[in-house]
Amino acid sequence: MKKLNVLKQLVEAGVVAVLRADSAEEVVRMAEYAIEGGIKAIEITMTVPHALKAIEELSSKYSSDVDPSDASFAIIGVGTVLDPETARAAIMAGAEYVVAPALNPDTVKLCNRYCIPCLPGVMTIQEIQSALELGVDIVKLFPGNLYSPSVISAVKGPLPQANMMPTGGVSLANLKEWIQAGAVAVGIGSDLTKDAVKTGNFDLIKDKSAAYMQAYREAKGQ
Numbered sequence: 001m002k003k004l005n006v007l008k009q010l011v012e013a014g015v016v017a018v019l020r021a022d023s024a025e026e027v028v029r030m031a032e033y034a035i036e037g038g039i040k041a042i043e044i045t046m047t048v049p050h051a052l053k054a055i056e057e058l059s060s061k062y063s064s065d066v067d068p069s070d071a072s073f074a075i076i077g078v079g080t081v082l083d084p085e086t087a088r089a090a091i092m093a094g095a096e097y098v099v100a101p102a103l104n105p106d107t108v109k110l111c112n113r114y115c116i117p118c119l120p121g122v123m124t125i126q127e128i129q130s131a132l133e134l135g136v137d138i139v140k141l142f143p144g145n146l147y148s149p150s151v152i153s154a155v156k157g158p159l160p161q162a163n164m165m166p167t168g169g170v171s172l173a174n175l176k177e178w179i180q181a182g183a184v185a186v187g188i189g190s191d192l193t194k195d196a197v198k199t200g201n202f203d204l205i206k207d208k209s210a211a212y213m214q215a216y217r218e219a220k221g222q
Contacts, residue, residue: 003115006096007137009064009075010117011163011184013041014216015175017209018079018099018167018189020045021197024054030193031058033202035074037209043079043099043187046086051078052093059094084110091116099140099167099187103127108134119165128155128162138163138184145169149181156182172215179219188212 010016017034019042021027031042031054042062044055055078062074077097078090084106087098091114098111103120111118112135121142122128131139141147144166152164166178167187178186192212196204 003117006064006075007117009068010041010097010138012068013039013075014179014185014220015039015212016041016043016077016099016165016167016185016187017192018043018045018187019048019193020190021048021193024048024050024057027051027054028057029202030196030205031074031076033196033205034192034209035062037206038213039188039192039209040068040073041075041077041185043077044095045080046078046082046090047080052089055090055093055095059096064096081107083107087111087116087118088114101140101142103131103134105130105134108136121167125155125158128159128164132159132162138165140164140187141166141183142187143168144178144187149174149177149183152178152182172211175212175215176219179216186216 017039019027019030027048044051058076064075066073075096078095079099081087081098081100087107087110097117099119101121108118119138119140122139141164145168163184165185166183170186192208196202
């Protein structure tokens, strides 16, 4: 049941903040500002030094088991997971979902064992079909900037059951196109944090997060 709830919350959140930083402390700070700005799905990438420490800290502060309107509500996940060993370590640290840049069947099986959603990166129909056969509920279309939003309707021709989350290249300018094309959610990377990192003003992450959520609500007609 927990897995189903997390999947539902991810889709309802709509926007996933994919966070990379030079330290665990910095990525935790990024996450806090993104959540304050309204993005409730956070992905801490394993490229961050001591990423598991950041996941553990955020998981202890935020919870998906409270009312979504509560300030302490957020879904904390892990990204850039290359193997099942890393997935298990992140799950033990508190990650509620696992995102990978590519499809690794052993990672998917490990996540299934613990009833944790796994969102592997895919680029082809073959990879999407293989992911579905392994029990994947949402695939990450990655890198999204290699495609236009029309790819979703093209994929849904033969695979209407595929749920896709484009990541990479999604921006405020094209978010509406992706959502209206049928994306169940979108992943936002460096566009969310680059200005804050450059200037040291992390309020910019909060402002950009609010802008993304406003664009998402408008795309959904909310």
